[in-house]
Amino acid sequence: MQQKPPHLIIMVDRMFNTDIEIPDKMKALPLDHRGYPIPKFAHIDSEGKPHFDICADDIHVRLVIPGMCFICGQPLGRHRFFIGGPISAKSHYFNDGPSHRECAIFSLKACPFLANRNFTHMTENTKKHIPKKINTAVSTERPPATALIECRYYRVTSVSGNIVIEAGEYEGIEWFCDGELVANPQ
């Protein structure tokens, strides 16, 4: 059985913030070995291990198109929130699906991949578990800040052969860095 490199375990476990209260909508999610709720979008590999930095193959059919929260899997209301870097914020194209505000805020504060910009987004270990090709429309570099964007409408489309989610008109945008609200970095 393949083992995770020790440095990856140490980095992820140290950076997972267990002090953040899990929102009610996420309390039904199964927990991983650290007690972190496993988001609905996470890829589960052939050994049953969840990968928080890889989206499952069927996210668009299972979550995005039916209007379910990308993180907790429950129905979205009329307020949908996208998480993305400056490039996504400008283009309206997102790799991750929409979520509830409280689920998105929890992820921004607790998830090492979103909350810490110094984290190496795609490790060699996680690349081995990717079921299909990497979406080349999405940068693997961590942005200086991450946007939380509210919009009412979105659609699934493709750009350069990659499936992406196109957000409609923005109703609000906030920026986060290391899990904290910051000024617009532009």
Ligand SMILES: [Zn+2]
């Ligand atoms: Zn949710």
